[in-house]
Amino acid sequence: MIEVQGLRKSFSNVEVLRGVDFTARDGEITGLIGPNGAGKTTTLRMLYTVLRPDSGRALVDEHDASIERLEVQRRIGVLPDNRGLYPRLTAREHVRYFGRLHGLGGAELEARIGRLIERLGMEEFADRRSKGFSKGQTLKVALARALVHEPANVILDEPTNGLDIASSRAVRDLIREIRDQGRCVLFSSHIMGEVEALCDRIVVISDGLIVANGEPEELRQATGKGDLEEVFLATITQAELADLGGGRA
């Protein structure tokens, strides 16, 4: 389970997060959605321990990401915003490296790697060096290394960004599968259709604040709009109007 409480963060006097709260439960897919620059990546980075909040807490299974860093890191699998590979390592070696960093090894690790390669359809390039991999191949490697330790919580930053239709669908199937195993999935996106197709819960973030939070059906009813894209635009516009009223530049 992932909980975010009153998260605030500024970069050189620009307040990027202005108090973010939400919860992503086990056995659910939670979508964090918002326009570019809304604070999605910053929020996720605090959850996966590479950024520290100015105030507030980012909790994974009730461990604070900025205090019990290692405890949190053991419980999460991360597909970060940056998903660079090592050009001189093969796909399999990437997954093995991350597995070892999680304390895995031997036949058990190799078996897991084999299963992931099969599950993600990586057989063709598993033993090729990653230099020159396509976007889809790169993402599969990044996903495999994020999941090799079978984490209870999975955090994915824009997982289908830049993928073709077939690869996007494969990723969506994988996300559902992880949910069905009772694990917690939190992912960010700015593509409404994707969020609508996948999410059990939607958290809309805009300009560093949560402007809507609930199941898709709840949100539809609250805004009186039938289409989630309309819901999204409506919540953001309302937030911006409220903002102007509040005198924020």
Place this chain on the structure above:
Amino acid sequence: MRNIWVVFAKESIDNLRDRRSLFLALIYPVIGALLLGLLVSFVGGMFRGQSDSALFLHVAGADEAPELMAHLTLEGVAIRPAPVNPQRAVRTGLADAVLVVPNGHADEFADQRPAPLNMVVNATRLSTVIKVSRVVEILRNFSRDVGQKRLRDHGINPDVASPLEIRSINVGRSRNLAGFFLNMLPPFIIFTIFVGGVYLAIDTTSGERERGSLEPLLANPVARWQFMLGKALATFLFTLTAVVVQLLAFKIMFEVIAAGEYGIKLNPDISAFISVALICLPLIGFAVALQIIVATVSRSYKETQTYLGLLPLLPSLPGMILVFVPIKAQIWMMMIPTFGQILLIGRLMRQEPPIWMHIAVSVTATSLVTAILLYGAAYLYNRDRMIFGG
């Protein structure tokens, strides 16, 4: 421990596949030895050729000084006719030197007045220095002998014209030239220490950040200082390899030089080279820690490359100066990383007995500074800015 090992193993294998890392660790260190070999064969050949070979001298107006010519021939100097324009010939290197006997020389000589002789030389051409000095010495001897004979003819003891008899006693070892070459080793070795693993330092920190692989890496359950140490150890391994390769290359080069006929018998034995490698261990750690700190605080791969490209020049500078101006090692000098090692390496290469106190101080001081630097690097790795630059 296991985590550090996993990171170390990954970075080592990754960089074994990198041509640039391999070049710096295996090929680059050999260049120094090759350069030294070339220099020795060139300089050694020059000295040998000039001191053994038959001398010849271009002379203009030889008819004016038949007695002198006879003396020169007796001393083994072959007389050759002078070029038309002696000055230009010497300036352009066509002739090493030309002896010009001016008109009227014979009359002055016969009248027992100082008879002028002009040696046209080019002092900027070092290769002619020995030849010219040999000719000048022969001319001086002739002048002295003739003078003494004239004094005797006048019934005067020639010794009264020599109030001083100057003897120089050379206490320098005959391996003076060899010592000069041996002094060139420390700067080469120091340079290698600061260059050998530099690509790993860049690749594993700035490179990792620029590739976007650092963010996923640091989300793994491993303490930041363990990541740093694993990467530092891989850099250490490559640097150590470079130093060992270089020492081997020097050893082989010395064998070749000693076997050759350069009159230079410089050949420190293998134990001296092993001692050098051991004394350099803490300094390698120092260099690696420094490189990682620079790579961590630099904003980009290119910036890191620029800084780390300049880094080796600074510590090898004192070594280069010591090639020409040797100094006596003091204990406080041993406390300065690189400076102490330069002096210690020089001493080992010259096969002088080791001063254990100096070695102990150098090793302790450099290890201590390295530990502090590594602590600083671990601190830098812990900052959020580590991942996103700046």
